[in-house]
Amino acid sequence: MSTATTAVPADTRAGGPSRILAVFRFHFVNPTIVAWMPLGITGIIFAMNWAIWFIVHTATTEGGEEMSNGTSWSGASMFIFVWLLVLAVQAMNRTFHLALGLGATRRDYYLGTVAALLVACAGWAIVFGVLGLVEDATGGWGLNGHMFASVYFGDDGPFARTWYVFLLMLFFASLGLVAGALWVRWRTWGILGFGVVLGFLLIGGLAWIALTNAWAQVGAFFAGLGFAGAYPLLLIPVVVAGLLGFLALRRATARS
Structure with a gap:
């Protein structure tokens, strides 16, 4: 999450937990990439959406409820989820070889990187949760708009919504983590293979759902789980991606 030209903590060569902490700190050396840039872009996206809500609100005769129903399906906030995916790939691409050259082991590097992504996801989920609270309290920013409290994030209250957002962010970050590990190990072929397998x-x-005509059963299954039961299922691919990323990285060399 930092560039290769930034300063490196002096204790990278220390043992065990110290190396993990050094790698963790290394990823936050440049806060612009982790925080300020995505925060600024999110602010721009919000401003553009607010302007659209204002135009629609003043140019139509639809009631507030109709306006709210329309914006509740907004995907404007998805930028930050994709950003976390890219951030994970970028972090491993820019820091792995340098960290190994400074004495970090692959295991310590991976654990430090995972810890950094966990903290990044938690921090952004809290920001998301606070903005969702403001959105609720102001009636959709005064215009019945939705960006941080969209229908995708459930209706189980602000704390549950923050938890769901955190899980979704972990999912995207874990995809970026395994993609970054594959890039470090096999470069372009690793990313291409990853995309093909996912596809x-x-x-x-x-195809299996369509051929077995199981759409109703699948829908009923997730409806029965609700948001509280469905979102934690994302932890399964998160763990799988984490393990795959470590397996790919353990054989990567400083000259991969």
């Missing part, structure tokens, strides 16, 4: 898994799953 076949997705298409295969949809």
